[in-house]
Amino acid sequence: MNAGLARLQERGFIQQCTDIEGLSKAMDESPITFYEGCDPTGPSLHIGHMVPYFAIRHLHESGHHGIVLMGGGTARIGDPSGKSSMRQIISYEEIDANTKLFLAQIDNFLKFDGATLYSANNKDWLADLNYIDFLRDIGRHFSVNRMLSFEAYKMRLETGLSFIEFNYQLLQSFDYLQLYKRYGCRLQIGGDDQWGNIVAGIELIRRVEGAECFGLTFPLVMTSDGKKMGKTEKGALFLDPAMVSPYDFFQYWRNVADSDVERFLLMFTFLPTAECRELAAKSDAALNESKARLAWEVTALIHGREEADKALAAAKAAFGGSGTAAAGADKDLIPSKALPRADIAAGIGALDLFVLAGLASSKSEARRLVQQGGAVVNDRKVEDEKSVIDASWLDADGALVLRAGKKRVFRILAK
């Protein structure tokens, strides 16, 4: 098999391919131009978006040419694939703003060079389409009967599917055709929920141009307990540090299930395959250390080495033995907030303090935390919900290390 393809396969990126032998052969003959599309529907990429970008880096490093297609046009419609209800219609301004944000994040990760790796925007050919011409030239190649047989639509036939979304597949197919004509793009990659759309595009190119193109999908990454990868209680694991801090990002990976370590190392880092397998083969405490490695590697790729180092140090300070006894320098990395020393001297209700630190969203929640024995200030358990925290609770550094349960830590600094 072609080296680039083999690399994807051994790292677990391949779910389905329209013609793996044909594709392998084409890739052996000459570098192939491939694309992956993504609709800018939110203010930041999240980790779920990243699988294709990791794949793009692997393929690019193997000598192939990649196009990142921003769905500035398709985002106006909404892709029904894999969604149980209609997507919110987004304003054009918002789409344009999101596109910029997405591209900046992608460029940061992929480093576009403009020649072998670049971006395109389907708004350029979709925004001003003539409806009648489109129906005559493109629409006639699509069989409604066939479209209805796709899984993506079957599901929605139960809950309702509007005409606007029903057209999404035509537009995505048209994208592929355009990229084929403009850049000689012959491979589309994407999440497995895109299978139907990808196949439809290949079909369209075959009918219109008589050319053979390929499609390749990645597995939809789920955690081993069946949740969508990258979803946390608070929402998706966004790349924007203002939305998800590098520390929280790091902690997500630090806490993955044992059984996910190998897959995640292979897909979300660039460590050699053998090393990934070795790290994942460990057990007990050693495997736990592998998770720290995984967390560091992924954080370094997304937020840079410096942030990864900081997050690692902060995690050590927070979890390495008793938090307050840990080495002084590292403690500064725990998420913190300053509070006037006078306020602390005057005394603050423990419940209010936990709310202030963001460790509880309401006083009732803080009260529950105390009642259940999960509230700790500088290693002293808060026994009474009426407790007042004052200067006598401060540690040697003039700080209060608040803990809510075992995993959440926050530091209040007296200023």
Place this chain on the structure above:
RNA sequence: GGGGAGAUUCCCGAGUGGUCAAAGGGGGCAGACUGUAAAUCUGUUGGCUUACGCCUUCGAAGGUUCAAAUCCUUCUCUCCCCA
């Protein structure tokens, strides 16, 4: 356009005049056990309150009633069937 069904707390879903802050499950949070894992067990899960209790919440707005998630009116939205 006609006919039917429906909208309940983070999600699914019970509830058809007072005993409803609303069963059950999921999820979340906390505790025990651990390796910052999984599984398991226990507790908890609208807000304010030390507490008695008070306040807000059953699609929206009105109304009936001592009392409404529950009854009536209008509206909005969703699904199904017919055209």
